[in-house]
Amino acid sequence: MPKETLHREVVIIGSGPAGLTAAIYAARADMSPLVIEGPQPGGQLTITTEVENYPGFAEGIQGPDLMDQFRKQAERFGTEFIGAWIETVDLSQRPFTLHTEDHEIRAETLIVASGASAKWLGVPGEAPAPQGLGGLGVSACATCDGFFFKGKKIVVVGGGDTAMEEATFLTRYASRVSVVHRRDHLRASKIMQDKAFKNDKIDFIWNAEVQEIIGSPETGVTGVRLFDNVKKEESIFPCEGVFIAIGHQPNTQMFRGRLEMDEVGYIKTSGRSMATNIPGVFACGDAQDNFYRQAITAAGTGCMAAIDAERYLDNLPVPTPTGEEITREGERVSADHETLTLPDGETVPNQPEAEGAQVGGD
Ligand code: NDP
Numbered sequence: 141m142p143k144e145t146l147h148r149e150v151v152i153i154g155s156g157p158a159g160l161t162a163a164i165y166a167a168r169a170d171m172s173p174l175v176i177e178g179p180q181p182g183g184q185l186t187i188t189t190e191v192e193n194y195p196g197f198a199e200g201i202q203g204p205d206l207m208d209q210f211r212k213q214a215e216r217f218g219t220e221f222i223g224a225w226i227e228t229v230d231l232s233q234r235p236f237t238l239h240t241e242d243h244e245i246r247a248e249t250l251i252v253a254s255g256a257s258a259k260w261l262g263v264p265g266e267a268p269a270p271q272g273l274g275g276l277g278v279s280a281c282a283t284c285d286g287f288f289f290k291g292k293k294i295v296v297v298g299g300g301d302t303a304m305e306e307a308t309f310l311t312r313y314a315s316r317v318s319v320v321h322r323r324d325h326l327r328a329s330k331i332m333q334d335k336a337f338k339n340d341k342i343d344f345i346w347n348a349e350v351q352e353i354i355g356s357p358e359t360g361v362t363g364v365r366l367f368d369n370v371k372k373e374e375s376i377f378p379c380e381g382v383f384i385a386i387g388h389q390p391n392t393q394m395f396r397g398r399l400e401m402d403e404v405g406y407i408k409t410s411g412r413s414m415a416t417n418i419p420g421v422f423a424c425g426d427a428q429d430n431f432y433r434q435a436i437t438a439a440g441t442g443c444m445a446a447i448d449a450e451r452y453l454d455n456l457p458v459p460t461p462t463g464e465e466i467t468r469e470g471e472r473v474s475a476d477h478e479t480l481t482l483p484d485g486e487t488v489p490n491q492p493e494a495e496g497a498q499v500g501g502d
Pocket of ligand 1: 260261297298299300301302303305322323326327328329385386387388430
């Protein structure tokens with residue numbers, strides 16, 4: 141069956157706070173955005189429980205309910221959604237082309253809001269409830285869930301800056317935070333290490349690997365099974381919460397080699413704008429931000445990306461990486477300005493109308 145072709149002014153990849161905020165702004169600017177939802181519609185907030193730090197919800201709101209509100213608001217202004225896995229992306233010329241199993245999608249501007257995913261250990265007990273204890277004492281976000289661990293004993297897994305930051309943050313609530321790290325020294329920056337070492341609520345369990353998170357739906361987490369990889373011994377360490385802090389992976393693999401990124405894969409944007417190295421492609425949210433990583437900051441950058449896309453289209457024709465220019469009407473002016481390719485594919489000489497009429501009249 142031939143693929144259905146869709147051609148839109150703004151295509152947004154991702155439906156977390158960044159993508160849906162971009163959609164709300166783009167839809168209200170009459171740009172008829174198309175949102176491509178990935179494998180986790182709604183993004184990381186759909187796997188959290190109560191969100192208490194998103195402004196506007198004085199009593200807090202469940203993560204999935206918050207994302208449902210975002211989505212309804214985007215739909216209200218005419219955002220279109222498709223749920224699909226993107227197979228290929230061509231950013232070499234505008235409109236950019238994306239292929240899914242059923243669609244060829246042409247995008248005059250593209251907003252990458254594909255988010256990031258917390259890395260997990262892959263051990264028994266870690267999966268979201270009901271399969272495991274995820275949400276019942278296992279988390280990957282101290283800012284989201286730390287509050288629920290008042291006076292409790294917590295394990296933080298990891299030895300990088302995220303682990304130090306999470307551990308330090310969690311001492312606001314927890315009675316004790318034990319950092320479990322698989323080696324005998326940390327990867328974290330010195331300043332973050334010093335902060336953690338100086339905090340008398342934090343201790344370290346070195347050369348230890350978490351092999352299992354123990355507990356039940358009734359009790360929540362009750363401990364972790366540790367393996368000391370030097371002494372080759374197993375032990376059970378009692379605790380009431382486990383925070384996995386072994387890093388995040390931005391979901392940007394499909395843009396590798398096309399969009400400029402840092403070594404981890406976070407897309408680089410330019411100064412205060414959300415513009416990437418390719419004109420017409422913008423990035424926002426956790427695909428672009430490895431520093432704040434909050435729902436509210438993701439939403440903010442989603443808003444910025446939509447405004448940037450709108451202004452970009454308003455200022456066409458603009459040069460593309462190939463040297464061609466695209467006019468507001470979707471015509472392509474060749475790099476040497478000799479020819480004009482009309483939206484229907486017809487190529488004509490790039491001459492002022494009157495001049496062209498004279499030539500044709502001869
Ligand atoms: P990192 O990759 O720096 O650290 C990950 C840590 O988790 C490492 O200690 C690693 O162990 C450990 N780890 C990885 N996989 C496993 C596993 N399967 N089992 C057990 N342990 C594992 O990630 P971060 O998220 O900490 O940091 C990412 C980037 O973000 C860094 O550049 C960091 O500086 C930055 N960042 C900055 C912050 C700040 O400045 N405020 C806050 C948070 C992050 P090992 O060391 O043995 O490889």
